């Protein structure tokens with residue numbers, strides 16, 4: 573999608589380096605950063621220079637490519653894959669991408685391994701772009717139906733950033749929005765700020781602005797009253813891990829939006845590529861919920877008058893804090909799952925029918 577009118581992807585490989593957009597600097601500075609080693613890749617994932625389930629999967633895949641360039645040795649590669657998987661625990665795409673890479677790489681001879689790793693990482697990236705595009709076309713039909721009935725601007729609420737910056741291109745939750753916009757449907761997006769890291773305000777609003785899509789940042793708690801006032805026609809969010817029974821794990825606060833949507837008869841959709849489905853877990857209590865540094869809560873970052881990013885404390889040093897990064901939205905609150913294969917009910921039956 574576009575930055576200053578120019579098309580970008582979030583990650584690419586060039587001259588033995590991996591290029592990423594450093595998302596910790598957005599929306600104030602657009603910085604392209606080089607990753608030279610698997611250590612750099614792990615750091616980029618941990619510090620959220622790259623974030624979003626599909627993008628951290630792709631970064632891990634390219635992290636293994638960098639590991640092979642650094643040291644073409646199986647035990648080094650195995651250690652790199654374990655360290656990459658451990659770098660963020662909740663999004664299943666990370667493990668999915670590393671497992672897919674390792675399956676291709678184990679047993680391959682040393683001369684061929686780099687070529688095979690590069691091809692597999694590129695396949696993961698290309699496939700994600702294709703899947704996100706299809707998610708957009710499938711979700712577009714839902715927006716079109718609402719637009720036909722309403723004959724006025726369609727108001728969509730989204731949480732966190734499940735946009736192109738969280739994937740490679742298009743995004744998941746934003747892909748139907750981009751497709752609808754390109755078709756000329758009048759849209760407006762309510763963007764949840766998404767404390768503590770403000771991915772909504774910093775990233776979703778930024779990328780919608782760059783594409784010329786009308787949007788308004790709201791506090792995380794404002795969605796309920798907007799729904800009561802009839803100002804939200806549908807919600808679309810992304811997910812970090814969707815279980816085979818349709819339960820959805822996504823950025824903390826998603827569950828509360830789904831509850832409010834249910835109470836107000838607002839359709840609540842979750843958009844995801846199949847790489848985000850965890851077929852092995854049936855019980856959401858088994859999902860490791862990432863607990864991040866409390867400094868993300870106690871401090872806020874912004875830009876000062878000299879264009880420099882500054883961090884300030886916002887509450888007493890003595891106060892304790894708990895920074896849970898994700899929550900679970902039970903399948904019964906989800907109107908449908910928008911996938912690359914079509915839209916299905918959020919249930920074992922619905923998912924099985926699409927992904928036989």
Ligand code: MRU
Pocket residue numbers: 623624625626663731732733734735738739743744745771809810811812822823897
């Ligand atoms: O902590 P983040 O910024 O990585 O969380 C991102 C989300 O929660 C997204 O909604 C999710 O990864 C889906 S991205 C298409």
